[in-house]
Amino acid sequence: MKDYQLTKSNLEQFFRDIQEELETNPQLIVTAQSKSTGKWGLSRLWRMWMGITAAWMAGRGCKQPLWIDEKGKHHGSRMFIPQDAHELFTHLWLGADENGKRLSWAKKDHDDMRAATKGERFGALRSHEEYATERGIILLKPRDSEYQKLLNEQDGK
Numbered sequence: 001m002k003d004y005q006l007t008k009s010n011l012e013q014f015f016r017d018i019q020e021e022l023e024t025n026p027q028l029i030v031t032a033q034s035k036s037t038g039k040w041g042l043s044r045l046w047r048m049w050m051g052i053t054a055a056w057m058a059g060r061g062c063k064q065p066l067w068i069d070e071k072g073k074h075h076g077s078r079m080f081i082p083q084d085a086h087e088l089f090t091h092l093w094l095g096a097d098e099n100g101k102r103l104s105w106a107k108k109d110h111d112d113m114r115a116a117t118k119g120e121r122f123g124a125l126r127s128h129e130e131y132a133t134e135r136g137i138i139l140l141k142p143r144d145s146e147y148q149k150l151l152n153e154q155d156g157k
Contacts, residue, residue, distance in 0.1 A: 041146030042121045043105050047086065049128055049139050054085040056137045089131075093124035122150050 006014055021028060058080040066076030086105075094103035094116050103120060104113040116124070125147055132139050141148060 042118065042125060045142075045145055045147050046105060046121070046125060046128075047082070049125075049132070050085040050089065051082040052139055053089070053128070053132065053137060054080055054082040056135075057085065089128055090124070093127040094120060122147070 062080040063077035064084050065074035068074055096102050097114055101114040103116040106115050109115055
């Protein structure tokens with residue numbers, strides 16, 4: 001079953017979809033969360049991790065082209081920086097919603113992008129932590145961070 005952004009206007013469709021799902025799966029786990037984007041803690045942690053990741057990538061020779069011509073050929077290069085990591089991994093881990101709007105770490109929708117929910121941000125951080133772990137990138141994870149609290153909540157601690 002797909003994730004929903006539930007509103008009064010699509011509530012009936014949601015219930016129909018749940019009933020259909022119950023026909024094939026007699027037991028479902030359903031959770032709800034507000035569209036809240038959470039506190040700035042998740043975004044600050046993300047930016048810190050992007051700095052660490054960018055330094056790791058730059059240290060291994062990763063560079064950004066200065067420009068790309070119409071044939072796709074790269075010209076010139078510069079060092080890989082945290083903003084490059086932010087753009088790359090935001091696209092990779094957050095992506096776009098069901099309407100094709102790019103998800104953003106911003107607090108409000110802007111420039112045809114939708115602010116990611118707290119759950120979507122948490123998922124992106126989990127994905128990036130897994131990526132970093134597989135490559136030996138050491139990410140700082142404060143014990144009292146919003147991210148750690150969500151991890152503990154998810155693990156039932």
